[in-house]
Amino acid sequence: MIDDLITALGAEFVQLSLTPIVIGVLAAVACALPGNFLLLRRQALIGDAISHVVLPGIVGAFLVTGTITAVPMMLGAGVAAIIAVVMIEVVKRLGRVEPGAAMGLVFTTLFAAGVLFLEITDTSSVHIDVQHALLGNLESLIWFDADGWGSVLDPAALATLPPQLPRLAIVLVGIGLFILLFWKELKISTFDAAFAGAIGIRTRLLSFALVVVTAIAAVAAFDAVGSIIVIAMFVCPPASARLMTNQLGRQVGWSALFASISAILGYVFAGYGPGWFGSPYAVSAAGMIATISGVILILTCLFGPQRKRTGQRAEA
Amino acid sequence: MSFIDYFLSALFLQAGYNSALVAIGAGLLGLSAGSAGAFIFLRKRALVSDAISHATLPGVGLAFMIMVAFGSDGRWLPGLIIGSAISSAIGLLMVEWITRKTRLTEDAAIGAVLSVFFGFGIVLLTVIQTMSSGRQAGLENFLLGSTAGMLISEAATIAVAGALAAAFVFLLRRPMTLVAFDPEYAATTGVNVRNIDLAMMGLALIVTVIGLKIVGLILIVALLIIPPVTARFWTNQVGPMIGIAAAVGGLSGYIGAVLSAAEASLPTGPIIVLVAFGFFLISALFSPLRGGLASALRHQQFQRRVHRRQGLLSLARREPIYDGLTLRILRRSGMIRRDGVATARGRIAAQKAARDEARWAIARRMLPDDSVIERYDGLTPIEQMMTPDQIAEIDRMILAQQGAKA
Numbered sequence: 001m002i003d004d005l006i007t008a009l010g011a012e013f014v015q016l017s018l019t020p021i022v023i024g025v026l027a028a029v030a031c032a033l034p035g036n037f038l039l040l041r042r043q044a045l046i047g048d049a050i051s052h053v054v055l056p057g058i059v060g061a062f063l064v065t066g067t068i069t070a071v072p073m074m075l076g077a078g079v080a081a082i083i084a085v086v087m088i089e090v091v092k093r094l095g096r097v098e099p100g101a102a103m104g105l106v107f108t109t110l111f112a113a114g115v116l117f118l119e120i121t122d123t124s125s126v127h128i129d130v131q132h133a134l135l136g137n138l139e140s141l142i143w144f145d146a147d148g149w150g151s152v153l154d155p156a157a158l159a160t161l162p163p164q165l166p167r168l169a170i171v172l173v174g175i176g177l178f179i180l181l182f183w184k185e186l187k188i189s190t191f192d193a194a195f196a197g198a199i200g201i202r203t204r205l206l207s208f209a210l211v212v213v214t215a216i217a218a219v220a221a222f223d224a225v226g227s228i229i230v231i232a233m234f235v236c237p238p239a240s241a242r243l244m245t246n247q248l249g250r251q252v253g254w255s256a257l258f259a260s261i262s263a264i265l266g267y268v269f270a271g272y273g274p275g276w277f278g279s280p281y282a283v284s285a286a287g288m289i290a291t292i293s294g295v296i297l298i299l300t301c302l303f304g305p306q307r308k309r310t311g312q313r314a315e316a
Numbered sequence: 317m318s319f320i321d322y323f324l325s326a327l328f329l330q331a332g333y334n335s336a337l338v339a340i341g342a343g344l345l346g347l348s349a350g351s352a353g354a355f356i357f358l359r360k361r362a363l364v365s366d367a368i369s370h371a372t373l374p375g376v377g378l379a380f381m382i383m384v385a386f387g388s389d390g391r392w393l394p395g396l397i398i399g400s401a402i403s404s405a406i407g408l409l410m411v412e413w414i415t416r417k418t419r420l421t422e423d424a425a426i427g428a429v430l431s432v433f434f435g436f437g438i439v440l441l442t443v444i445q446t447m448s449s450g451r452q453a454g455l456e457n458f459l460l461g462s463t464a465g466m467l468i469s470e471a472a473t474i475a476v477a478g479a480l481a482a483a484f485v486f487l488l489r490r491p492m493t494l495v496a497f498d499p500e501y502a503a504t505t506g507v508n509v510r511n512i513d514l515a516m517m518g519l520a521l522i523v524t525v526i527g528l529k530i531v532g533l534i535l536i537v538a539l540l541i542i543p544p545v546t547a548r549f550w551t552n553q554v555g556p557m558i559g560i561a562a563a564v565g566g567l568s569g570y571i572g573a574v575l576s577a578a579e580a581s582l583p584t585g586p587i588i589v590l591v592a593f594g595f596f597l598i599s600a601l602f603s604p605l606r607g608g609l610a611s612a613l614r615h616q617q618f619q620r621r622v623h624r625r626q627g628l629l630s631l632a633r634r635e636p637i638y639d640g641l642t643l644r645i646l647r648r649s650g651m652i653r654r655d656g657v658a659t660a661r662g663r664i665a666a667q668k669a670a671r672d673e674a675r676w677a678i679a680r681r682m683l684p685d686d687s688v689i690e691r692y693d694g695l696t697p698i699e700q701m702m703t704p705d706q707i708a709e710i711d712r713m714i715l716a717q718q719g720a721k722a
Contacts, residue, residue, distance in 0.1 A: 044424045045363055048431075094600055094608060095548055100423075101362040101541050108538035109593040112586035115460060119582050134459070135438060228435045235427035239420050270439070281446035283439045290435025297428055301418050309419040 014152070017271060019143045019162055024229075024263035024289060026168040027221035031233035032259035033175050034214045036252050039238040040190045045103060046085075046211060047234030050218045051227040052107040053077075053084040055133045056114030057219075063121060070163065074219050081215035084110055085208075136226025138267070138285045141165075164224040171220040178213050179252070182206065187248055226286045233259055236293035243304030262293035335577040337471040338463045342530050342588065343570035344478030349527065349536070350543035350565020351485040352519040354558045357544035358496035359513070363426050364411060365520040366537045370430035371407025372400035372524060373437025373533060376458055377444055384447065391454070393470045393529060400525045400533075407433050408517055461532030461585030463576055470529060477526040481519060482562070492516055493554050530573065532585035539565055542592040549603035568592035620645055621695050625669060627651070631658045632670035672697050678710045678717075 054077040061076025091102040145160040189196035189203045221230050241254035266289030379399020384390040407429045414425035494502040495512045527536040547560035572588030601608050627642040646652045651662030675698045
């Protein structure tokens with residue numbers, strides 16, 4: 001039994017599964033952290049909108065630069081996210097329509113434009129397609145030069161880590177710093193925007209900064225794990241965490257925990273689960289991670305200690 | 317045949333029976349989507365349909381697997397439609413359940429359902445890809461829609477279902493309007509709001525599942541949202557709005573299908589969505605009611621009136637004017653000369669403006685609660701708002717005031 005476990009977590013594990021799991025956890029937590037504030041501000045679907053417009057941003061960057069190196073793609077996606085936020089605001093004001101409809105209009109249009117660009121231009125030489133945009137390629141982010149747990153401390157091997165890993169780690173640290181530094185401001189403006197304004201917090205700037213941070217998380221995670229996980233992680237772990245506690249700090253902690261559990265279990269089930277049923281093929285890790293986060297949400301909806309609205313009587 | 321030739325012939329249904337049927341099917345689909353979407357839009361639940369459409373994917377996958385298990389090839393469209401309808405109905409009920417039973421808001425429930433159902437659907441699709449009959453299943457086409465290689469029977473199914481959905485909207489238009497605008501009042505008149513809400517979302521569901529094949533599940537929500545938003549630019553009334561939304565949806569579906577038939581390599585869904593967005597853009601710019609151009613013109617006119625009025629008042633008070641726009645407007649209308657001195661016309665107009673201002677000042681003091689005063693905007697001449705008798709009285713009071721001062 002123990003031997004089995006050691007083999008399972010042996011050299012092959014480090015080479016094939018360790019990096020995808022770490023990347024999955026980093027991406028999931030990076031999305032879940034800002035997701036907490038979006039959820040409480042009733043902007044949960046901003047994450048959905050942004051992750052849809054990442055595709056046209058990346059295609060646009062490809063059309064401009066002709067390459068798919070990381071920096072222009074992330075810039076393009078960031079620009080597209082900002083364009084989308086501005087467009088949503090314009091449609092909302094001009095058409096005097098509710099934010100949901102404005103959002104739906106903008107992100108479907110931009111996504112459609114992205115798909116069409118992709119089909120029209122000759123992108124056969126490079127690896128971007130709609131499937132990839134939706135699903136990411138978590139399974140392919142393996143660590144070729146690793147030959148066991150010793151590689152974790154080996155600088156030469158560490159240098160060959162998939163570039164997504166350090167990138168996501170930096171993004172996660174940045175997001176964590178943003179939330180820590182602006183904790184008080186974020187907290188007050190989320191729960192009482194009018195009061196926040198009265199004590200001199202620049203609420204509009206802060207909202208915009210939050211959207212930008214969301215976009216950064218979406219773009220960085222998207223490259224590694226695709227937009228399904230991004231959307232799921234913006235919403236599901238924070239929503240589950242909201243049902244666990246009434247304190248913002250604990251909620252953020254729970255959301256990070258739920259996001260990590262989803263990423264780890266999702267990857268393990270996707271990679272090894274079919275084997276338990278005798279199938280030699282793995283299923284989509286991205287889809288499985290989203291599914292696990294949904295299972296956690298259902299469990300917290302049923303059993304979370306703070307699942308009821310305040311003052312709501314327990315239903316008979 | 318060039319692209320344009322083919323497009324024109326397809327537009328007038330001359331490009332063969334099959335593509336004509338596909339175009340008509342897409343048109344009817346758009347028609348029912350636009351009109352059903354109008355009610356959902358008025359009820360402010362546009363994005364619920366996004367959860368519904370993403371929640372179709374597991375149903376498509378499961379239906380395919382079940383049909384394969386029973387020995388068919390699994391691509392039978394009605395079977396896939398039924399499967400997707402069941403799973404999106406479960407998704408819809410989940411959204412309702414989460415919002416009702418927990419303290420999470422509807423937007424969180426929508427986001428959770430759409431991402432989790434979609435993720436699970438992708439898991440099922442990867443399972444199907446490993447099945448021997450699944451490699452050529454073409455289920456990915458349900459993501460973005462495709463009319464290439466569509467069977468005549470499939471196009472006919474979509475056309476009939478689209479027409480039925482449109483008829484359903486027509487039958488339910490009155491209770492749905494009532495619920496969209498004033499659910500409390502609707503409840504007092506005996507309408508079952510919850511059932512009508514479910515029917516509304518049921519319509520979105522029907523549109524979604526019949527649109528899967530043509531538009532695809534990621535973008536079908538656009539066909540429910542863009543037409544009503546577009547229609548909102550042209551009218552403030554429900555009846556016409558639904559008509560316009562239906563027309564925009566129908567035309568988008570029809571033109572989009574024709575365009576993609578002319579260029580078969582392109583996925584149909586994005587083209588239909590972009591055609592619909594084209595209608596939106598035209599409306600947002602050029603609608604006389606609240607389009608960008610009309611609002612800009614109105615704003616400019618208002619600005620000119622304010623500057624003219626303030627300029628004339630300054631002339632009357634013999635104050636110097638420094639504002640460039642005010643000077644330009646006064647000069648162009650012949651109120652002042654190039655050197656800034658008032659012309660004869662300008663002096664008369666200035667006196668009139670000053671008198672009007674004085675009359676308004678008295679009127680505001682005399683009738684502080686009058687509805688006329690509430691409409692005072694500092695621009696409208698008092699003659700347009702009050703009777704000659706009232707103005708005569710105001711003038712008497714002005715004279716009395718001047719007498720008192722002297």
